[in-house]
Amino acid sequence: MQDVIRVENLTKKYKDVIAVDGVNFTIKKGTCFGLLGPNGAGKTTTIEIMEGIIKASEGQVYYYDKAINAAMSQQIGIQFQHTALQDFLSVQETLNLFTSFYQHTIAISELVELCDLSEFLNRDNRLLSGGQRQRLLLALALINDPDIVFLDEPTTGLDPQARRNFWQLIKNIKARDKTVVLTTHYMDEAQQLCDDVLIMDHGKVIARGSPRQLLNQHFQEVFISLPAIQVPDALVEHYGWHINAQQVEITTADVEATLSLLLAKKISLTGLHIKSPNLDDLFLKLTGHSLRD
Ligand SMILES: Nc1ncnc2c1ncn2[C@@H]1O[C@H](COP(=O)(O)OP(=O)(O)O)[C@@H](O)[C@H]1O
Ligand SMILES: [Mg+2]
Incomplete structure (x- = not known):
């Protein structure tokens, strides 16, 4: 072209x-x-x-x-x-x-x-x-x-x-x-x-x-979130997951492994979301500040 x-x-x-x-x-x-x-x-x-x-x-x-x-x-x-x-x-x-x-x-x-x-x-x-x-x-x-x-x-x-x-x-x-x-x-x-x-x-x-x-190029990971009330604090702490707006946020390159882990720990997957990174996430990753600041 x-x-x-x-x-x-x-x-x-x-x-x-x-x-x-x-x-x-x-x-x-x-x-x-x-x-x-x-x-x-x-x-x-x-x-x-x-x-x-x-x-x-x-x-x-x-x-x-x-x-x-x-x-x-x-x-x-x-x-x-x-x-x-x-x-x-x-x-x-x-x-x-x-x-x-x-x-x-x-x-x-x-x-x-x-x-x-x-x-x-x-x-x-x-x-x-x-x-x-x-x-x-x-x-x-x-x-x-x-x-x-x-x-x-x-x-x-x-x-x-x-x-x-x-x-x-x-x-x-x-x-x-x-x-x-x-x-x-x-x-x-x-x-x-x-x-x-x-x-x-x-x-x-x-x-x-x-x-x-x-x-x-910049992301291998996806973002998984689920209601914090369903996840024991000890587990959140152990895996270093983040809690934001009453959601546990998990960044993972291996969705199957993460879901298997959650199921093995008997955690309910009700209300679970998987989000792919978008250009807003890229901007944050590249600059360290979010676009709307
Ligand atoms: N005529 C001008 N005189 C002095 N500074 C300017 C002028 N026009 C733009 N700037 C400055 O240049 C930078 C880029 O502005 P601009 O191109 O309008 O950004 P954007 O469109 O991405 O918001 C800003 O810091 C702005 O304050
Ligand atoms: Mg402008």
Whole structure:
């Protein structure tokens, strides 16, 4: 697969902070690429340099092997983390207005379908719900039928249902063979949508790969939990298990052996859960702090 974007030694220094610190990666055509990390990790700075919005202090971004340039703006679509919409315009009028900014555009009817806007086309921008607003902003990012779409935390602050709806739209876009670059601090979102992820912390890359690869590479174990009331304290102590929120938590690479042990000790398995590690667990393992801190 062809690389659409190549980022080499990208660095952005502000007066007293290195927002992005020597980052390298490539993005393959037609994939969904996730830039992950907590607030302040450097996601927005990285994506805005890729979009040509801000300049790097060092390093270079290549778009189909050419250094990024002004002409690119016709070929990319951007959904900013914070965007002001014009007051007193309806969704339909906003789409019409943005269509006039570009030479080549996608039919508005197609956008309405793709981003599921039909229910609120005549509504004033100010009256949109959070999820509707993000759907409109996504449509605006797609208006010039770009090859590549940049979405900076598109689902932050949405309720779970609205987030799920938005995920479906991103899948629709991917199905049209577009490349999607997404930032998020929701690890479940990245796991659902992204073919490849780059996890950042304090401006540096701490992990890179497909979610599956990364999890296989860093974890042999799974997590077993069961109600603490079913497990004698002496046993918990003997095996060094953890108790958290009235659950005994057992980390094990050998599920059969652990279950056999519990059965041999006559412990009830009622309410037992087995959980595979996810990207949140990976972040915790790599940094020693959890993502929401
Ligand atoms: N214009 C700026 N001037 C000074 N510092 C900035 C500026 N923009 C971002 N930063 C700092 O750079 C770091 C990375 O910010 P950002 O890229 O917005 O992170 P993220 O999007 O992952 O939350 C933060 O410490 C932030 O405070
Ligand atoms: Mg940001």
